[in-house]
Structures are given as C-alpha cells and as structure tokens.
Amino acid sequence: xxxxxxxxxxxxxxxxxxxxxxxxxxxxxxxxxxxxxxxxxxxxxxxxxxxxxxxxxxxxxxxxxxxxxxxxxxxxxxxxxxxxxxxxxxxxxxxxxxxxxxxxxxxxxxxxxxxx
Amino acid sequence: xxxxxxxxxxxxxxxxxxxxxxxxxxxxxxxxxxxxxxxxxxxxxxxxxxxxxxxxxxxxxxxxxxxxxxxxxxxxxxxxxxxxxxxxxxxxxxxxxxxxxxxxxxxxxxxxxxxxxxxxxxxxxxxxxxxxxxxxxxxxxxxxxxxxxxxxxxxxxxxxxxxxxxxxxxxxxxxxxxxxxxxxxxxxxxxxxxxxxxxxxxxxxxxxxxxxxxxxxxxxxxxxxxxxxxxxxxxxxxxxxxxxxxxxxxxxxxxxxxxxxxx
Numbered sequence: 001x002x003x004x005x006x007x008x009x010x011x012x013x014x015x016x017x018x019x020x021x022x023x024x025x026x027x028x029x030x031x032x033x034x035x036x037x038x039x040x041x042x043x044x045x046x047x048x049x050x051x052x053x054x055x056x057x058x059x060x061x062x063x064x065x066x067x068x069x070x071x072x073x074x075x076x077x078x079x080x081x082x083x084x085x086x087x088x089x090x091x092x093x094x095x096x097x098x099x100x101x102x103x104x105x106x107x108x109x110x111x112x113x114x115x116x
Numbered sequence: 117x118x119x120x121x122x123x124x125x126x127x128x129x130x131x132x133x134x135x136x137x138x139x140x141x142x143x144x145x146x147x148x149x150x151x152x153x154x155x156x157x158x159x160x161x162x163x164x165x166x167x168x169x170x171x172x173x174x175x176x177x178x179x180x181x182x183x184x185x186x187x188x189x190x191x192x193x194x195x196x197x198x199x200x201x202x203x204x205x206x207x208x209x210x211x212x213x214x215x216x217x218x219x220x221x222x223x224x225x226x227x228x229x230x231x232x233x234x235x236x237x238x239x240x241x242x243x244x245x246x247x248x249x250x251x252x253x254x255x256x257x258x259x260x261x262x263x264x265x266x267x268x269x270x271x272x273x274x275x276x277x278x279x280x281x282x283x284x285x286x287x288x289x290x291x292x293x294x295x296x297x298x299x300x301x302x303x304x305x306x307x308x309x310x311x312x313x314x315x316x317x318x319x320x321x322x323x324x325x326x327x328x329x330x331x332x333x334x335x336x337x338x339x340x341x342x343x344x345x346x347x348x349x350x351x352x353x354x355x356x357x358x359x360x361x362x363x364x365x366x367x368x369x370x371x372x373x374x375x376x377x378x379x
C-alpha cells in the first residue's frame with residue numbers, strides 16, 4: 001500500500017501535498033470529532049464515493065492501526081449499503097477483505113519473526 | 117487565478133480551466149455551481165466559445181450525452197450572460213464553420229476513424245481485454261463507437277486534438293469508474309504533447325471538485341501508464357503531434373477543399 005501512495009506521489013506530487021495539508025490537518029487532527037469518528041467518516045466517504053479501492057485499503061489499514069476493529073468496519077459497510085448502493089458496498093467489501101488479509105499476514109510474519 | 121498564484125506553472129491558465137470544465141461536466145448537476153466561474157475563467161484566459169462547446173460535445177462519448185447536453189446548455193448561458201454584461205473578450209465568439217467528414221458513407225467514416233485511434237491516440241492499440249473482446253465478439257459495437265467518436269466528433273472543426281485529449285483525460289478522471297478508457301486516453305494525451313507532469317497537475321487541479329478518492333485513483337492509474345511507457349523505451353510511442361490540429365495533419369485534403377471562414 002505504501003507503493004500505491006508513492007505511485008500517486010510520483011504521478012501527481014501536488015495532489016499528495018495539498019491533501020496531506022488540508023485533509024489530515026482539517027479532518028484527522030481536528031478536535032471537534034473524536035479520532036474514531038473522524039476515521040469512520042473518512043471511511044464512509046471513500047466507501048460511498050466508490051472510486052478508489054486502493055485508497056480504501058490504505059484507509060482501512062490506518063483505521064485498524066488507530067484502534068478500530070474488523071467488526072466496526074463491517075458494521076459501517078452494513079449501515080452504508082442503502083446509502084452507497086450495493087455496487088459500491090460489494091466493491092468496498094473486497095477492498096476491506098484484502099486489507100484485513102494483508103494486515104493479518106503481516107502480523108503473522110511479525111509474530112513468527114519474534115518467536116524465531 | 118494565474119499559474120503562479122496557485123503554486124504551479126506546468127499548465128497554462130486556459131488549459132487548466134478547460135480541464136476543470138471537463139471534470140465539472142462529468143459531475144453533471146453536482147458540479148453546476150462551479151461551472152460558470154470556470155467557463156468565464158477559461159474565456160478570460162483566451163479560450164474560444166467554440167472550443168468550450170466542442171470540447172464538451174466530445175464528452176457525449178465519455179461521461180455521456182446527458183451530461184454533455186446539459187454542459188453545453190450551461191456554457192451557452194454563460195456566453196449570454198457575458199454578452200449581456202458586456203464583458204466578452206474580442207474574438208471569443210469567433211466561430212469556425214464546417215462539419216466533420218460525414219457524407220461519404222459508413223465505411224469511409226469507419227476507415228477514417230481508425231486513424232486517430234491507431235495513429236495518434238493509442239498507436240499500439242488498446243490491447244487490454246476490454247478492447248480485444250469487444251472487437252472480437254461484437255465488432256459492430258466497436259465500429260459504431262469508433263465511427264462516431266473518432267470521425268464524427270474528433271474530426272469536427274473547432275478544437276485541436278491535443279486539447280480534446282486533455283479534456284477527455286480530465287473528464288474520464290472525474291468519472292472515476294472507467295479505468296481502461298481513462299488509461300487509453302492518458303496515452304492519448306501523452307501522445308499528443310502533454311507531459312506526465314502536466315497530467316498529474318490536471319489531477320491536482322480537479323481534485324477539489326471530484327474528491328480525493330477519485331483523484332487518488334486517477335493518479336495511481338496515470339503512474340501505471342507512465343511506468344508502462346518508460347518500460348517499452350518509447351517503442352510504441354509516436355512523435356508528439358504538439359498543438360497541431362488533427363485535421364490539419366492528416367485530413368488536409370478534406371479541409372483544404374472547404375472554404376474556411378472565420379466570422
């Protein structure tokens with residue numbers, strides 16, 4: 001997933017720069033919503049827009065790293081089905097499953113390395 | 117806003133505004149509130165009314181004919197308001213008359229349509245499954261699409277191929293759900309004089325309107341295209357056509373046979 005961000009940065013450096021500045025400063029680090037609410041809002045908007053599986057995978061990983069669990073994300077998908085439409089949710093489910101699988105594999109690898 | 121004010125000088129103001137218009141057309145009524153100001157900005161930066169109308173008309177085969185129809189209608193309202201307010205620039209309403217070559221039969225139109233798609237837009241051919249399967253299983257679908265898009269629309273006077281490809285690139289980026297066509301026309305834009313850096317800048321410019329996820333994906337796909345072109349060392353990349361209008365490059369005889377007047 002880091003590769004995806006690097007690729008976007010290479011293609012459109014100003015896109016990443018401006019979004020980091022605006023999006024993360026205004027939304028992620030804002031103090032009105034909790035971190036959990038901000039993360040859920042981010043995920044909900046990306047899922048509803050339904051145009052970037054790659055970004056959804058990245059944000060799902062970020063959400064899990066920041067304390068959300070798999071159930072939180074599955075419940076969000078369930079809630080959004082009527083708003084975003086079944087097509088967007090089916091696509092999002094695939095991206096979320098891929099992110100979960102990737103994270104699980106990484107955790108297993110880390111545990112195995114620690115055990116060794 | 118000029119190039120330097122927003123921190124970028126890789127795009128001319130006119131091209132930037134045309135790209136934003138292209139993205140807003142794809143958004144339909146959702147983008148309407150921003151539309152007039154960018155049509156005005158494009159005209160103030162030197163775009164002709166005909167270029168704007170011609171570009172939006174091209175999108176009938178991209179983001180769809182309803183969005184294109186509504187876009188042209190909205191642009192005309194802006195033109196009328198400029199006339200009423202007396203702020204139109206001299207020459208912005210100059211109109212190049214004529215039509216695409218459409219009178220010599222379906223076969224001739226299709227043959228002509230193959231040229232831009234195979235020579236100037238994707239010279240190696242769109243070789244992914246989408247194109248090959250359609251061309252193999254339903255050739256009439258490809259024939260109909262290609263004939264209308266690459267003959268009737270692309271050869272219509274009033275907009276050069278380079279700008280048309282920029283518009284198609286921005287329009288499909290805003291659509292966000294047609295990656296194959298978007299990548300084909302990323303090649304098309306690169307083959308017609310735009311640089312990867314400029315196309316990346318287009319994505320940055322339209323991001324506030326289309327949203328970050330859509331822009332993110334567009335940038336990701338653009339980089340795939342750029343990587344693929346570096347990979348083949350330019351073997352399938354033709355000479356850029358620069359700003360030369362397509363019809364001046366290869367339909368010269370057709371266009372020379374017509375009286376071209378500027379009103």
